[in-house]
Amino acid sequence: MLFLTAILLSCNTHAEPTEIVVGATQTDKYFPLLEGKTVGLVVNNTSRVNKLHLVDFLVKNEIDVKKIFAPEHGFRGDVSAGGKVEDGVDTQTGLPVFSLYGETRKPTPEHLDGLDAMIFDIQDVGCRFYTYISTLHLVLEACAEYDVPLIVLDRPNPNGDYVAGPVRKEGFESFVSMDPIPIVHGCTVGELAKMINGEHWHKAGKACNLTIVPVLNYNHTMMYSLPERPSPNLPNDLSVRLYPSLCFFEATSVSVGRGTDFPFQVLGGLNENLGEFEFTPRSIPGVAINPLNKDKKCYGIDLRELEEAPKFTLKYFIDFYHKYENESEFLTRERWLNLLAGTDDLIMQIREGKNEAQILESWQAELEQYKKLRKKYLLYPDFE
Incomplete structure (x- = not known):
C-alpha cells in the first residue's frame, strides 16, 4: 500500500519550516486585494481553510462575496464524473451558484457583471485530463476579456514530482486536453495559470490581470497527502x-x-x-x-x-x-x-507492437522542450 507523508495545514503564516501553508490560509496576502470589492469564487469541496469552506470563511470575514462558480462534480463535490452540474443557490449562505460544467463552461459577461475580482481555489491532481485546469483556462480567458482581476490561491500538486506522457497535439483539443502540456504536467494550479497566461494559450487576445498566492514551504520533490478527496472517485x-x-x-x-x-x-x-x-x-x-x-x-x-x-x-x-x-x-x-x-500516436504504437520503453522514448524530445518552457513559470524548487 502506498503511504504518503501527511502534511498539516495551518492558518498561521509563521508556520514551522516543514509545515505546508496553502494560499487560502494566507489572508495577509489577499485580503487587502479584496477590500471594498465584490468577489466571485471558483471553488469546490476542496476549497477549505482548515476545516471551513472558503466561501463560509470569506463571508465570516466580511468579504463581499457575490457569486459562486462550480466546476465538474459541483460546488460541494457530490456530482458523478461527467454529470451535469446545475445552477442553484448555496444553502449555507444564500449565494447564487453558477455551473461551469453544463451548457456553459466559460463565465459569461452576465456572470462577471458586477464583480471586481475573481478567486480560483481548487485542488488539482496534476493531470492534463483532470478538468479543473480546463475550467481554470476558461476562467482566465473570461477574466482577461472582461478586465476582471483573477487571484489564484495555490495548493500543492500530489503528482508534482515528475513530468510524463505525450504532449497534446494540435487537433486533439478538448475539455480533457485544453493546452499543449503532457499528461503529468508537473505544475501547481498557480504555475499553470502563469503558463497559460504567459504563453497566450487562451483566446482573450490580452493577458489576464493575474495574482498567485503561492504555497509556503513547498517544493516539487515533496509527496503531498490531500486533506479532502478532490473528486468522488479519487478517495485516497x-x-x-x-x-x-x-x-x-x-x-x-x-x-x-x-x-x-x-x-x-x-x-x-x-x-x-x-x-x-x-x-x-x-x-x-x-x-x-x-x-x-x-x-x-x-x-x-x-x-x-x-x-x-x-x-x-x-x-x-x-x-x-x-x-x-x-x-x-x-x-x-x-x-x-x-x-x-x-x-492518436499511442494506440497506433500499441497496434504496431511497440513496448513501453519504445513508446516512452518517442515522447522524450517533446517532453524536454516542455520542461524548458515549464521552468519559466515555476514558483517552487524543482525536482531536477
Whole structure:
C-alpha cells in the first residue's frame, strides 16, 4: 500500500519550516486585494481553510462575496464524473451558484457583471485530463476579456514530482486536453495559470490581470497527502497516484473500480482470463450512478497490494490490451482514448507492437522542450 507523508495545514503564516501553508490560509496576502470589492469564487469541496469552506470563511470575514462558480462534480463535490452540474443557490449562505460544467463552461459577461475580482481555489491532481485546469483556462480567458482581476490561491500538486506522457497535439483539443502540456504536467494550479497566461494559450487576445498566492514551504520533490478527496472517485493517496496511469482505461471495457469502495485502485473486465481478483461495480449516488459493468462480476487485478504506486506507466494498459483476442472487445471508444492521450500516436504504437520503453522514448524530445518552457513559470524548487 502506498503511504504518503501527511502534511498539516495551518492558518498561521509563521508556520514551522516543514509545515505546508496553502494560499487560502494566507489572508495577509489577499485580503487587502479584496477590500471594498465584490468577489466571485471558483471553488469546490476542496476549497477549505482548515476545516471551513472558503466561501463560509470569506463571508465570516466580511468579504463581499457575490457569486459562486462550480466546476465538474459541483460546488460541494457530490456530482458523478461527467454529470451535469446545475445552477442553484448555496444553502449555507444564500449565494447564487453558477455551473461551469453544463451548457456553459466559460463565465459569461452576465456572470462577471458586477464583480471586481475573481478567486480560483481548487485542488488539482496534476493531470492534463483532470478538468479543473480546463475550467481554470476558461476562467482566465473570461477574466482577461472582461478586465476582471483573477487571484489564484495555490495548493500543492500530489503528482508534482515528475513530468510524463505525450504532449497534446494540435487537433486533439478538448475539455480533457485544453493546452499543449503532457499528461503529468508537473505544475501547481498557480504555475499553470502563469503558463497559460504567459504563453497566450487562451483566446482573450490580452493577458489576464493575474495574482498567485503561492504555497509556503513547498517544493516539487515533496509527496503531498490531500486533506479532502478532490473528486468522488479519487478517495485516497493511492488512487490519486495511480490516476495518470489508469485513466486511459475509461475508453475501454475494463473497469477502474468506479462503483466500488476502491475506485482507481483496481482493474477488471468481464473475461475471466483477466485476473483472479473479483469485484462487482454498483450504483453509488453522488459517486458512480451508472458505472461501467454495473452489477456484473469483473475479473482482474487489485492494485491495493502495491507496496509503492508507480509513476505514470503504460504497463497496465498494454498488458490488458494483449489479453483480448479482438481489440474491439477491449477498446470501445477510440476517439475518447485519443482525446485523453492528446494524440492518436499511442494506440497506433500499441497496434504496431511497440513496448513501453519504445513508446516512452518517442515522447522524450517533446517532453524536454516542455520542461524548458515549464521552468519559466515555476514558483517552487524543482525536482531536477
